[in-house]
Amino acid sequence: MEENKREKKTEGKRGLWKAEEDLILKNYVETHGEGNWAKVSKLLGLKRGGKSCRLRWKNYLRPNIKRGAMSKEEEDLIIRMHNLLGNRWSLIAGRLPGRTDNEVKNYWNTHLNKKTSVLGKRKGKAIDESNHQSIPNHQNNTNTNIAIENQGGEEPIAPPPAELPMISSPKTTTDDEGSMGLLKVDGLTDNTWMERAVRWFDYDYDNNYEIETPLMMMNKNLNYAHMVFDEEPFTPCLDSFVLFEAFGTDSDLGKTQSFLP
DNA sequence: AATCACGCCAACCGCCGGCGC
DNA sequence: AGCGCCGGCGGTTGGCGTGAT
Secondary structure, three states: OHHHHHHHHHOOOOOOOOHHHHHHHHHHHHHHOOOOHHHHHHHHOOOOOHHHHHHHHHHHHOOOOOOOOOOHHHHHHHHHHHHHHOOOHHHHHOOOOOOOHHHHHHHHHHHHHHHOHHHOOOOOOOOOOOOOOHHHHHHOOHHHHHHHHHOOOOOOOOOOOOOOOOEOOOEEEOOOOOOEEEEEEOOOOOOHHHHHHHHHOOOOOOOOOEEEEEOOOOOOOEEEEEEEOOOOOOOOOOOOEEEEEEEEOHHHOOOOOEEEO
């Protein structure tokens, strides 16, 4: 019974890709472009599924794939992004040029998961609401002292400058997406929006690309947001999203908020 | 030298959402 | 609206390499 199951499961498994297969696939995709993977698989006579072809291209053959050990900076970024995003590997990988989701996932599972195991497991969720991990995480981060200190509401929260920013009213969700959200800035698709955001948030260059700031206008229960830039500010960015992490007020301290575009 | 245990990572699986018909 | 196909995603598996015994 179990044997049959295993046989069935492994039938069609082709194992590692051979250099010839790689070459065929690479040549084809470079000539005809990506997509239609099922067709590609048939056309090329590769005894592999479309998915397998797609994966091989995406994770190995695609140009600009960065191979080799992760740098300290990349590792730090993965940890911080995972802190915010949970197991959203493709999203995290998207912030690491040349790295694939599979690589990031493997790296996390083999290297970083142990390192950060003290924080507990987060299966597909950015934040484990049961133990309010977002707060301790930030307490470990020296860059977040301001937010932590201010959470009691002792500091008056200044309203944002009148002219800034053009932020869409965030959609507050009640699901368990966690305290991470994506903030879309309406009408700004290049780095202009970021400059405006940076001005608004009084961005500090030496703050390791992280910002603590009031975001009261987004939600009246929201005291602070923790923003993460994956690129140098003021360089053209790839999309019009800012990652941010939000903290609630005293009444719902630790209760996560989610703002989705 | 042989064997075992473990870590790493490429590849696969199953699920889901988007899209066209 | 329902269906099927395709692509994307995260989770899991299995094989290989390497260090320990």
